[in-house]
Amino acid sequence: MGDKSWAGSVFRTTSGRVCGRRSVDGVIAVLGIPYAAAPFGPNRFRQPQPVVGWSASRDCTGFGPIAPQSAELPGSPVWRPGDEDILTANVWVQKQLGGGPLPVLFWIHGGAYTFGSSAQPDFDGTALARAGVVVVSCNYRVGFEGFGHVPGFPDNRGLLDQVAALRWVRENIAAFGGDPDNVTVAGHSAGAGSVACLMAMEQARGLFRRAITHSVPNAFFTVEVAAAIASRIAAEAGVAPTGDGLLSASPQELVTASDKVAGQCADDPVTAIQAYDPVVFQPVVDGDVLPVDPLCALAAGASRDVDLLVCHALEECWFLYEIGGVREVTSEPELVDFAKALRLPARLVPGYRALTPDAPVLDRYLALFGDATFGEYSSVLAEYHARAGGRAYLSRFARRRATPGGEARPWHTADIPFAFGNLDADGAAFLIGGIPDEQDRALSQRMLRAWADFAACGDPGWPSVTADATTVKVWAVPDDYLADDGTSDVRALWRGVPFDLLRR
Structure with missing residues (x-):
């Protein structure tokens, strides 16, 4: 299995030996492995620099410190001033007794390019490792350190960190039983936006074979x-x-x-x-690190050799509204003003009213906002990739469930604990709308299996998008089903709407 040295839970990397921890089911987690030097002092605001190696075996049984941020997320570490060794990777692998190298899934966390870390409990890679995938995740610079514009220094430093982590994977993953030639890069929200950017970046060319994007945001800055x-x-x-x-x-x-x-x-x-959406950091289309916006890059066939699996949630923005992340809109004039702010075609507001005539303005606003920011953009990304000659698959998270507190909505982030197999993780109950039942667990197994199969061979188990048809896998309970976006009333409203990706 490549240059692998199993000595209990000790692995040999290019920087030195690392020692992880073994769980009761045989999955080994090696956490907090430095993939680049601390991006502070003389390295601050610069592209990631090589890490200094070590001689003794390094204890990698706990997550590394996270990037500067003010967020305090359930079950996750917080940033403390003075934490500097923030560029670390984590690996989960099931100990193998033989056979060839395993497919690799490289996870990029989300968080509006401003917060978050790989240590969030719902990102634990144990269940996926049990399914036969080597899981890798990383911390990268977020907020001003990663995406703030600094004259004389590169933009998109957070994206450059991700490239450095992917290079670490190429050089080291064989030691963990992974296949460096079969890497799938995956992410959610800002992590999915990062994946789309990596598909457009020359620096990332050849570092991954497949890509998974959940809820790609239509969010870029000039x-x-x-x-x-x-x-x-x-x-x-x-x-x-x-x-x-x-x-x-x-x-x-x-x-x-x-x-x-x-x-x-x-x-x-x-x-x-x-x-309406007070996010102050996004990837910058600077003509250098990110030469063009990802949608244009994919439409031009820049990554047609990369297999793409796209998913988005049916009611994305309800989550952002619930946590106070977006402005409230409750009147028709406010809704018109919102559409103008996004520079959306005037027909969309009455179009959504016609589709749901009895819905409150807030509901229509959140539906329009979610589709403009995540749903439609994600769908178009898959379609453009397919039309340019790439292989693309599209899915939609639509699981609903009645709960004592009301209906559990298919909102932003709810799909991730399902795909990771982490329905019982700290904070997951809020994301998925309560304690999971057996139907939820069965759905989680189906979604996890689709990820693992796609990472292994590029086929998640349903028909791909073609130049002529957009088949969608709809994740639901009790059963999933296939839909044809050619018959979707919502998608018909968006047909022909140009995405001005630099409007932000």
């Missing part, structure tokens, strides 16, 4: 918008918006300043959409 936001953050931090000025601000000061600027967006947005 250099001009990124610079304007950075200037506001610099002013809030009391420094000049220059390379030297921003370097003089501590990571904590930039986290605090970024949060304040995001909080001001409702009344004073840099771009109109921020009045």
